[in-house]
Amino acid sequence: LITIAVDAMGGDFAPLEVIKGCLEGARQFQAGLIFCGPQEVIRAELEKYDTCGIKIEVVHTEEYLVEGEQPAYALRTKRKASVVLAIKAVKEGRADAMLGFGPTGGIMAAAVTQLGTLEGISRPVVGGQFLGLAPQTMVMDLGGNLDCRPDQLLDFAIVGTIYARKLMNIENPRVALLNVGWEEGKGNEQIKAAYPLLKASGLNFVGNIEGNDVPAGKAHVVICDGFVGNVMVKYSEGLGTAIASWLKQELGGKLQGAEIEKIGQKLLRLTVPADTSGGGPVWAVNGVVFKGHGRSRAPEIAVTVGKARQVVESDVLGALKTELARVKSNMPGLSAQEG
Amino acid sequence: LITIAVDAMGGDFAPLEVIKGCLEGARQFQAGLIFCGPQEVIRAELEKYDTCGIKIEVVHTEEYLVEGEQPAYALRTKRKASVVLAIKAVKEGRADAMLGFGPTGGIMAAAVTQLGTLEGISRPVVGGQFLGLAPQTMVMDLGGNLDCRPDQLLDFAIVGTIYARKLMNIENPRVALLNVGWEEGKGNEQIKAAYPLLKASGLNFVGNIEGNDVPAGKAHVVICDGFVGNVMVKYSEGLGTAIASWLKQELGGKLQGAEIEKIGQKLLRLTVPADTSGGGPVWAVNGVVFKGHGRSRAPEIAVTVGKARQVVESDVLGALKTELARVKSNMPGLSAQEG
Numbered sequence: 059l060i061t062i063a064v065d066a067m068g069g070d071f072a073p074l075e076v077i078k079g080c081l082e083g084a085r086q087f088q089a090g091l092i093f094c095g096p097q098e099v100i101r102a103e104l105e106k107y108d109t110c111g112i113k114i115e116v117v118h119t120e121e122y123l124v125e126g127e128q129p130a131y132a133l134r135t136k137r138k139a140s141v142v143l144a145i146k147a148v149k150e151g152r153a154d155a156m157l158g159f160g161p162t163g164g165i166m167a168a169a170v171t172q173l174g175t176l177e178g179i180s181r182p183v184v185g186g187q188f189l190g191l192a193p194q195t196m197v198m199d200l201g202g203n204l205d206c207r208p209d210q211l212l213d214f215a216i217v218g219t220i221y222a223r224k225l226m227n228i229e230n231p232r233v234a235l236l237n238v239g240w241e242e243g244k245g246n247e248q249i250k251a252a253y254p255l256l257k258a259s260g261l262n263f264v265g266n267i268e269g270n271d272v273p274a275g276k277a278h279v280v281i282c283d284g285f286v287g288n289v290m291v292k293y294s295e296g297l298g299t300a301i302a303s304w305l306k307q308e309l310g311g312k313l314q315g316a317e318i319e320k321i322g323q324k325l326l327r328l329t330v331p332a333d334t335s336g337g338g339p340v341w342a343v344n345g346v347v348f349k350g351h352g353r354s355r356a357p358e359i360a361v362t363v364g365k366a367r368q369v370v371e372s373d374v375l376g377a378l379k380t381e382l383a384r385v386k387s388n389m390p391g392l393s394a395q396e397g
Numbered sequence: 398l399i400t401i402a403v404d405a406m407g408g409d410f411a412p413l414e415v416i417k418g419c420l421e422g423a424r425q426f427q428a429g430l431i432f433c434g435p436q437e438v439i440r441a442e443l444e445k446y447d448t449c450g451i452k453i454e455v456v457h458t459e460e461y462l463v464e465g466e467q468p469a470y471a472l473r474t475k476r477k478a479s480v481v482l483a484i485k486a487v488k489e490g491r492a493d494a495m496l497g498f499g500p501t502g503g504i505m506a507a508a509v510t511q512l513g514t515l516e517g518i519s520r521p522v523v524g525g526q527f528l529g530l531a532p533q534t535m536v537m538d539l540g541g542n543l544d545c546r547p548d549q550l551l552d553f554a555i556v557g558t559i560y561a562r563k564l565m566n567i568e569n570p571r572v573a574l575l576n577v578g579w580e581e582g583k584g585n586e587q588i589k590a591a592y593p594l595l596k597a598s599g600l601n602f603v604g605n606i607e608g609n610d611v612p613a614g615k616a617h618v619v620i621c622d623g624f625v626g627n628v629m630v631k632y633s634e635g636l637g638t639a640i641a642s643w644l645k646q647e648l649g650g651k652l653q654g655a656e657i658e659k660i661g662q663k664l665l666r667l668t669v670p671a672d673t674s675g676g677g678p679v680w681a682v683n684g685v686v687f688k689g690h691g692r693s694r695a696p697e698i699a700v701t702v703g704k705a706r707q708v709v710e711s712d713v714l715g716a717l718k719t720e721l722a723r724v725k726s727n728m729p730g731l732s733a734q735e736g
Binding site for chain 1 (some may be wrong): 643
């Protein structure tokens with residue numbers, strides 16, 4: 059049985075939907091739960107459900123992060139914030155994974171402070187599948203790291219390879235650099251410097267791809283600076299939404315209202331990231347921390363419990379450590395650079 | 398009567414479609430033409446059409462750029478390339494504008510060498526409307542400039558403002574920085590440094606926007622590094638194409654084949670840049686140089702002649718010089734920086 063520590067107070071519909079969804083998920087995926095937050099609130103919620111047979115612990119705290127706070131600042135004053143206590147449970151070995159639906163910045167900051175990053179990686183990485191139309195493609199980074207050094211892009215490629223192997227079941231994922239042209243030697247200074255690192259990495263590096271190759275699924279792991287990734291994923295959401303509303307107009311009078319509505323909803327699911335995936339791991343911290351989407355409700359939250367369990371059971375963290383060591387041992391120049 | 402100098406040998410369907418299209422355009426928009434290229438080829442083409450009443454000159458050369466050549470290198474060896482002679486006609490006052498459908502790099506390099514850039518701008522700028530779904534939005538730069546300095550982003554904003562005012566008829570266009578969040582202080586180093594420059598510029602700067610705001614048309618002029626713009630515009634094309642083919646499947650059996658085909662084509666026109674716009678001016682060079690899409694055929698080429706004429710007649714170049722001088726005179730720190 060694995061145990062998941064949950065920040066009961068993080069997320070748009072916390073604590074009600076978080077507690078409800080985690081209970082559903084715990085039953086479905088056979089996990090124990092540690093809820094962190096104000097105990098009277100949590101216990102009152104727990105009483106509403108049949109919790110028989112689910113191992114539940116409550117860790118009490120009155121402190122938690124609030125949407126809109128600057129996470130680093132808030133964590134300095136709220137040392138017992140629910141997100142911190144949940145991650146501490148992982149650190150102290152009382153939980154196998156932490157699950158949170160609160161602000162990304164808060165989860166990442168708390169994870170780095172409590173768990174630290176894996177050897178050779180200075181900051182956690184954010185990325186994942188984001189486009190339903192290209193389900194075999196993940197992008198890294200999606201906004202966690204701006205102004206990346208070239209060796210950080212190599213880190214993204216290592217992490218992305220493990221992500222694709224373990225969570226997308228692609229044994230030898232194709233890794234590509236997102237660029238303005240496919241030829242070697244093209245691009246900005248960052249990409250031109252990252253290219254030889256990837257080429258020497260021993261990963262399945264297929265070279266540069268361009269923006270149009272991403273929805274076409276040309277690579278499994280698309281590597282870019284978090285600034286570029288963030289603009290792209292949000293642009294994708296914006297374009298999907300714009301096309302869906304254009305389509306409703308266009309199909310008006312040609313199909314029945316309910317059918318049009320269904321096609322529109324389907325298109326949004328295929329293009330809007332929040333509707334495609336249930337969140338993802340915070341990568342490269344020394345422990346399993348899973349960030350779920352803030353707007354998740356109980357059914358999505360239950361699914362996320364299953365995903366967090368998968369990350370633990372498939373030993374993603376161990377595989378990542380091994381791959382990091384393998385790549386970096388072949389590239390002695392890098393360790394010095396990062397020292 | 399304005400005169401347009403044409404590189405008869407540039408473009409996927411040159412010289413046949415270029416000559417045909419320019420003749421159509423010249424008649425429709427009352428322009429004189431100077432065709433640059435091998436005279437026997439050009440004259441043979443001209444004989445196929447009724448050119449009565451159109452003022453035509455042919456400037457002979459055996460040299461021209463070929464797709465796939467490295468433009469800067471090719472121009473060093475082909476000093477009388479047709480693209481160069483066409484731009485020289487503008488430099489020497491024999492033509493009001495140059496029109497080319499060949500490789501962007503070649504046109505830009507020849508334009509800079511022959512005409513130079515406007516005072517205070519070091520390199521030409523590439524940008525324009527690219528999304529049919531957001532026709533009141535233009536993005537600058539789209540790939541001509543990578544690793545931009547913050548003051549280059551200010552240049553893009555000045556050029557973009559004139560573009561929107563003169564070619565989109567928006568008197569006071571909203572200018573925004575493309576960023577990973579809307580708050581001032583967010584972003585990578587480049588954007589954080591550009592923000593105060595734009596704020597002090599006297600342009601109608603509305604702050605940061607995110608990727609999803611672009612298709613929503615939240616700003617008229619979207620400013621970004623050419624790397625980011627290039628990825629975004631190509632991603633847009635890729636996603637539009639992917640959605641169009643998904644849609645055909647989805648509508649199969651629900652609508653008639655011809656109707657499905659029509660909707661798919663419409664969606665491609667709204668999302669694929671080459672189908673939306675007919676090209677654009679090469680900005681910030683000291684003369685009117687208009688780059689048309691390489692895959693244009695005669696009908697699009699005729700339209701492009703009209704657009705080039707509009708750039709000349711609305712005195713875009715004069716307006717840009719005035720605006721550059723106005724903004725830069727208010728920001729004395731900049732001139733030193735660019736010295």
